[in-house]
Amino acid sequence: MSTAADHRTFEKIYAEVQQFYARHIQLMDEGRAEEAALTFTEDASLLSPPKIAEPIRGRLKLGAGLRKVADELDAEGVRYRRCHTMMSVEPRPDGQVFVRAYVQVIRTRRGGESTLHAMCVCEDLLAREDGELKVHRRVVTRDDSR
Amino acid sequence: MSTAADHRTFEKIYAEVQQFYARHIQLMDEGRAEEAALTFTEDASLLSPPKIAEPIRGRLKLGAGLRKVADELDAEGVRYRRCHTMMSVEPRPDGQVFVRAYVQVIRTRRGGESTLHAMCVCEDLLAREDGELKVHRRVVTRDDSR
Amino acid sequence: MSTAADHRTFEKIYAEVQQFYARHIQLMDEGRAEEAALTFTEDASLLSPPKIAEPIRGRLKLGAGLRKVADELDAEGVRYRRCHTMMSVEPRPDGQVFVRAYVQVIRTRRGGESTLHAMCVCEDLLAREDGELKVHRRVVTRDDSR
Numbered sequence: 001m002s003t004a005a006d007h008r009t010f011e012k013i014y015a016e017v018q019q020f021y022a023r024h025i026q027l028m029d030e031g032r033a034e035e036a037a038l039t040f041t042e043d044a045s046l047l048s049p050p051k052i053a054e055p056i057r058g059r060l061k062l063g064a065g066l067r068k069v070a071d072e073l074d075a076e077g078v079r080y081r082r083c084h085t086m087m088s089v090e091p092r093p094d095g096q097v098f099v100r101a102y103v104q105v106i107r108t109r110r111g112g113e114s115t116l117h118a119m120c121v122c123e124d125l126l127a128r129e130d131g132e133l134k135v136h137r138r139v140v141t142r143d144d145s146r
Numbered sequence: 147m148s149t150a151a152d153h154r155t156f157e158k159i160y161a162e163v164q165q166f167y168a169r170h171i172q173l174m175d176e177g178r179a180e181e182a183a184l185t186f187t188e189d190a191s192l193l194s195p196p197k198i199a200e201p202i203r204g205r206l207k208l209g210a211g212l213r214k215v216a217d218e219l220d221a222e223g224v225r226y227r228r229c230h231t232m233m234s235v236e237p238r239p240d241g242q243v244f245v246r247a248y249v250q251v252i253r254t255r256r257g258g259e260s261t262l263h264a265m266c267v268c269e270d271l272l273a274r275e276d277g278e279l280k281v282h283r284r285v286v287t288r289d290d291s292r
Numbered sequence: 293m294s295t296a297a298d299h300r301t302f303e304k305i306y307a308e309v310q311q312f313y314a315r316h317i318q319l320m321d322e323g324r325a326e327e328a329a330l331t332f333t334e335d336a337s338l339l340s341p342p343k344i345a346e347p348i349r350g351r352l353k354l355g356a357g358l359r360k361v362a363d364e365l366d367a368e369g370v371r372y373r374r375c376h377t378m379m380s381v382e383p384r385p386d387g388q389v390f391v392r393a394y395v396q397v398i399r400t401r402r403g404g405e406s407t408l409h410a411m412c413v414c415e416d417l418l419a420r421e422d423g424e425l426k427v428h429r430r431v432v433t434r435d436d437s438r
Contacts, residue, residue, distance in 0.1 A: 014307035015160035022234035026246065079289050081248050081265055083231040085375040088314035100318065102373050104398065106250065106265045108289035114265035119373055119398045119406035143371050143400035161306035168380035172392065225435050227394050227411055229377040252396065252411045254435035260411035 010091070017089050017099060017126070020133045029081050031070035037063030041127050041136045048140035077110035080117065097126040097133065103140070119143040156237070163235050163245060163272070166279045175227050177216030183209030187273050187282045194286035223256035226263065243272040243279065249286070265289040302383070309381050309391060309418070312425045321373050323362030329355030333421050333428045340432035369402035372409065389418040389425065395432070411435040 008016075020039075027036040037059050040046075045055045046062060056062055073079065087101040100123050107117035120142050127136035154162075166185075173182040183205050186192075191201045192208060202208055219225065233247040246269050253263035266288050273282035300308075312331075319328040329351050332338075337347045338354060348354055365371065379393040392415050399409035412434050419428035 009157070009304070010311075011157045011161070011301070011303045011307035012155070014310065015157035015303070018160065018233070019156075019235060022232045022246075025232050026234065079292070081232075081289065083229075083248055083250060083375075085231060085377060086314045086317050086373075087310070088318065089311060100314075102375055104250070104375060104396070106262070106289075108265050110290065110292055112290060114262055114289055116262060116398070116406055116408060119400050143373065143398075143406060144402065144404060146371070146402055155303070157303045157307070158301070161303035164306065164379070165302075165381060168378045168392075171378050172380065225411075225438070227378075227435070229375075229394055229396060231377060250396070252408070252435075254411050256436065256438055258436060260408055260435060262408060 008091070010089075013091050013097065014089050016133060017097060018087070020126070021084055021087070021099075021101075024135070025082050025084065028066065029079065031074060033063060033066035033070045036066050039134055041129050041134045044135055044137065046135075046138045046140075048138070049142075050145060079108050079110075081106045081108075084122065095128055096136065099124045099126060154237070156235075159237050159243065160235050162279060163243060164233070166272070167230055167233070167245075167247075170281070171228050171230065174212065175225065177220060179209055179212035179216045182212050185280055187275050187280045190281055190283065192281075192284045192286075194284070195288075196291055225254050225256075227252045227254075230268065241274055242282065245270045245272060300383070302381075305383050305389065306381050308425060309389060310379070312418070313376055313379070313391075313393075316427070317374050317376065320358065321371065323366060325355055325358035325362045328358050331426055333419050333426045336427055336429065338427075338430045338432075340430070341434075342437060371400050371402075373398045373400075376414065387420055388428065391416045391418060 024036070024039040027039060040059050040062050042059050044059055044062060045057045046052060047055045056065055083104040083106060084101040087099060090098040092098065100121065103120040103122045105117040105120060106114055108114040120140050123139045124135050125137040126133045128134070170182070170185040173185060186205050186208050188205050190205055190208060191203045192198060193201045202211055229250040229252060230247040233245060236244040238244065246267065249266040249268045251263040251266060252260055254260040266286050269285045270281050271283040272279045274280070316328070316331040319331060332351050332354050334351050336351055336354060337349045338344060339347045348357055375396040375398060376393040379391060382390040384390065392413065395412040395414045397409040397412060398406055400406040412432050415431045416427050417429040418425045
């Protein structure tokens with residue numbers, strides 16, 4: 001696997017990473033919790049203080065959390081969209097990829113206004129499962145609670 | 147054409163699509179209606195409810211609409227900028243490309259504030275005319291009117 | 293150098309440019325003034341009216357300005373993040389690259405809200421120093437002061 005990684009050009013990895021995030025975030029934001037869970041590795045961890053102050057560990061727990069949040073937001077008529085920009089992509093020799101991005105979180109209530117809910121930085125370690133990039137470890141920090 | 151498409155790598159198409167949108171949206175937002183019209187195929191359609199609830203069909207009508215809106219905004223001293231992110235790019239066997247992106251629409255009045263006007267999703271089918279990517283079919287949906 | 297540039301594919305340059313901006317802007321926004329200064333060429337110039345109405349010239353002066361602003365923002369507990377989107381990338385025969393992008397500037401006060409501070413357009417001429425892309429000339433315009 002690391003051999004394969006060695007032969008990927010930066011531009012190939014860069015495009016693959018961008019495409020991964022587009023699909024991953026759209027699934028997350030649109031309440032497709034089960035599909036979104038599959039974009040995390042089996043042993044993934046997620047930390048996002050203050051809401052998620054202790055890491056959530058494992059795809060099973062992550063998937064359950066995503067389902068719960070999706071149902072709550074749906075009941076409230078609220079949609080969040082995470083707009084990632086300024087994505088730095090650092091491939092590692094073992095085939096994992098470290099990605100650091102800005103995230104504008106936009107919140108819209110059905111029939112209401114769209115507002116900037118939070119400005120965050122998302123630091124991910126991506127790993128490959130069966131050749132596909134997935135989130136292995138995520139740490140999100142909010143600018144308002146630095 | 148489909149043969150040529152078969153030989154393009156994903157990273158090549160990805161970069162080409164990003165570059166297309168940068169130019170296309172800058173033309174649209176900056177009131178260069180005639181040039182913007184040329185970034186749609188001859189038989190393009192555009193649907194963007196609630197404002198455009200019935201599809202506008204054809205480059206000629208699109209161009210006229212773009213001209214009208216550009217002149218109105220210019221008279222009002224208002225500029226919109228569409229910031230596309232999380233762009234998923236799906237090349238099809240026939241050479242067309244399906245693109246789904248988040249769009250933050252930012253509105254600025256000259257001498258006034260810049261505000262988030264709307265959060266949208268833009269679903270485009272791009273097609274090639276004389277080798278160049280253009281918008282063939284666009285459907286925009288707003289999060290506030292889901 | 294121009295020979296080398298001739299052999300770079302567009303997708304390679306595109307990914308390199310994106311990666312450059314991610315690192316460059318993160319350094320700028322996070323107050324790492326000395327490292328940020330090194331992402332400008334020795335003879336770089338920066339114009340950003342109304343705040344910077346006369347061009348700042350040279351890496352030394354730019355670095356000093358970045359340091360000053362970083363210290364002031366740190367004392368105020370304010371962070372700006374510049375979110376570049378719709379980046380058009382135009383490689384030139386001499387190896388320089390012209391880049392035009394939208395910039396949403398997001399402002400967050402520690403413990404406060406994140407707000408859209410300004411909507412700008414950033415026009416850069418990038419040049420290579422020792423093979424690395426750097427900002428050679430930057431002109432930023434704000435939509436509210438067109």
